[in-house]
Amino acid sequence: SSMEQHNDGSRKFIEFPFVSAPHKDLMVGLVSTVENRLGSQLHTCTLPLDVQHYQNPSGSAQASLYIRSGIEPSLVDFILGSWIHCDLPTGGALNITSLSAYLSASTDAPNFLFELIRSSPTSVVLIVDLPPRKDLVLYPDYLQTFYENTQLESRRQSLAKLPEVQPYFSSSLYIRCLSSPTAIMVRIETKAGQPERMEEIIKDHVDPIAKEVLGIWLDQCACGKREVGETEKACLEKRDKLIKSQTVEIDIGSSFPRLFGPEVAERVVGVIREFYGV
Amino acid sequence: SSMEQHNDGSRKFIEFPFVSAPHKDLMVGLVSTVENRLGSQLHTCTLPLDVQHYQNPSGSAQASLYIRSGIEPSLVDFILGSWIHCDLPTGGALNITSLSAYLSASTDAPNFLFELIRSSPTSVVLIVDLPPRKDLVLYPDYLQTFYENTQLESRRQSLAKLPEVQPYFSSSLYIRCLSSPTAIMVRIETKAGQPERMEEIIKDHVDPIAKEVLGIWLDQCACGKREVGETEKACLEKRDKLIKSQTVEIDIGSSFPRLFGPEVAERVVGVIREFYGV
Numbered sequence: 001s002s003m004e005q006h007n008d009g010s011r012k013f014i015e016f017p018f019v020s021a022p023h024k025d026l027m028v029g030l031v032s033t034v035e036n037r038l039g040s041q042l043h044t045c046t047l048p049l050d051v052q053h054y055q056n057p058s059g060s061a062q063a064s065l066y067i068r069s070g071i072e073p074s075l076v077d078f079i080l081g082s083w084i085h086c087d088l089p090t091g092g093a094l095n096i097t098s099l100s101a102y103l104s105a106s107t108d109a110p111n112f113l114f115e116l117i118r119s120s121p122t123s124v125v126l127i128v129d130l131p132p133r134k135d136l137v138l139y140p141d142y143l144q145t146f147y148e149n150t151q152l153e154s155r156r157q158s159l160a161k162l163p164e165v166q167p168y169f170s171s172s173l174y175i176r177c178l179s180s181p182t183a184i185m186v187r188i189e190t191k192a193g194q195p196e197r198m199e200e201i202i203k204d205h206v207d208p209i210a211k212e213v214l215g216i217w218l219d220q221c222a223c224g225k226r227e228v229g230e231t232e233k234a235c236l237e238k239r240d241k242l243i244k245s246q247t248v249e250i251d252i253g254s255s256f257p258r259l260f261g262p263e264v265a266e267r268v269v270g271v272i273r274e275f276y277g278v
Numbered sequence: 279s280s281m282e283q284h285n286d287g288s289r290k291f292i293e294f295p296f297v298s299a300p301h302k303d304l305m306v307g308l309v310s311t312v313e314n315r316l317g318s319q320l321h322t323c324t325l326p327l328d329v330q331h332y333q334n335p336s337g338s339a340q341a342s343l344y345i346r347s348g349i350e351p352s353l354v355d356f357i358l359g360s361w362i363h364c365d366l367p368t369g370g371a372l373n374i375t376s377l378s379a380y381l382s383a384s385t386d387a388p389n390f391l392f393e394l395i396r397s398s399p400t401s402v403v404l405i406v407d408l409p410p411r412k413d414l415v416l417y418p419d420y421l422q423t424f425y426e427n428t429q430l431e432s433r434r435q436s437l438a439k440l441p442e443v444q445p446y447f448s449s450s451l452y453i454r455c456l457s458s459p460t461a462i463m464v465r466i467e468t469k470a471g472q473p474e475r476m477e478e479i480i481k482d483h484v485d486p487i488a489k490e491v492l493g494i495w496l497d498q499c500a501c502g503k504r505e506v507g508e509t510e511k512a513c514l515e516k517r518d519k520l521i522k523s524q525t526v527e528i529d530i531g532s533s534f535p536r537l538f539g540p541e542v543a544e545r546v547v548g549v550i551r552e553f554y555g556v
């Protein structure tokens with residue numbers, strides 16, 4: 001059963017102890033959907049315990065990391081889940097939860113990315129995307145297969161219609177380049193006194209859309225066969241690797257030492273680099 | 279002088295007879311800036327007269343096209359200016375003005391694109407970009423040179439701050455893929471009774487920003503030397519050509535027959551295809 005696939009490594013991760021019920025339900029739903037569908041293709045999480053759950057020396061920031069690698073000949077390279085909780089000097093807290101899935105170079109199909117960054121009860125940045133693994137300008141057929149035929153744009157638009165939703169632009173231009181044209185990258189802000197409206201948006205809008213996009217990814221990408229020649233495979237490996245090395249540098253490479261101190265950051269980022277192969 | 283470079287071909291184009299004074303000033307300013315700087319590298323416009331200015335059988339839609347090719351060894355392939363005016367069944371008019379510049383495969387530097395689509399006195403879609411000619415994911419140095427070091431993002435942000443400005447998403451996913459991460463792609467809407475506020479935004483915000491972006495393009499792209507090897511040159515040619523052929527198909531290939539009737543559309547699109555080499 002799906003529960004048996006969870007070794008000890010999943011316990012702390014799947015608790016999501018610091019987020020609201022709808023936010024936790026959403027994350028647990030995404031993780032269990034992936035594991036129910038792909039679990040038999042995945043190794044259990046064998047990360048060291050002090051990487052599965054870690055914190056900074058003062059305890060004001062803590063986090064969990066969960067990684068399961070694909071078992072050959074699975075198309076899945078690995079799935080990576082994480083949450084980060086960090087007390088803010090202003091009294092509130094920052095909570096980030098994410099689930100991403102990376103495919104191997106045996107397929108050129110897009111990866112999956114979900115991230116919810118909650119900097120206050122009324123403010124969220126949401127990212128849901130199937131990041132492409134090829135230059136979409138050069139491969140219109142690929143664009144059509146994974147982005148047009150799947151109607152991903154309709155999901156982006158349905159969320160964009162909410163008055164609380166505004167487009168979000170990453171401060172990193174490189175990160176912007178990684179997203180697909182149907183990426184959901186939005187800031188959701190509810191009125192200062194309305195955290196319950198945010199919970200409603202997460203439950204009624206973010207949750208179903210995230211599950212739909214994940215379903216598309218599972219059907220069309222993780223489980224769909226694609227022909228990939230040797231030259232193309234080499235290109236995919238090069239591109240995947242470059243993206244991972246740039247992402248580590250831009251994203252966690254700078255924020256983790258700040259959040260968790262240099263020692264913990266080095267330990268955790270080292271493990272992530274290992275899985276990324278960079 | 280710059281006026282002598284205008285042969286007869288430029289006269290109808292540079293009139294911009296259907297747009298407001300600030301809109302015309304902006305366009306004339308952009309065209310004359312390009313021609314003052316690059317004019318000596320460009321052939322005069324030798325398009326047939328019935329392509330320089332054309333209209334549909336009923337006269338409800340008319341337009342002008344202006345193309346000047348680069349003279350070897352200029353890095354400029356060609357510059358293309360156009361305006362389109364079209365009476366709307368609702369009583370108003372649609373006015374599109376654009377200026378784009380395409381570089382040759384002797385450089386990999388970005389192209390220039392400016393487009394102002396005015397569907398009513400209070401509603402505009404604005405596109406200002408230096409469309410990249412390489413996959414930015416694979417070339418972070420290129421991203422840094424042309425997009426980070428040039429501070430293009432600050433121009434995008436200064437416009438995005440205006441309350442009348444909202445991000446604009448092209449209905450074509452392929453067109454979205456062509457833009458840079460600092461592309462200005464916005465919809466500007468002023469209140470129904472405030473066309474004069476739109477004129478103010480065009481004069482005080484769009485005009486200076488468009489000129490700054492054009493200045494960056496002239497300094498860093500049109501006049502900057504880049505090393506391009508033979509293999510890379512072939513890649514650039516392939517990518518440039520694919521973009522042009524897709525763009526013709528998506529954009530003018532479908533709208534021109536509708537606007538101008540099949541015969542006129544065929545004539546004009548044929549000429550554009552010739553310059554595009556597709």
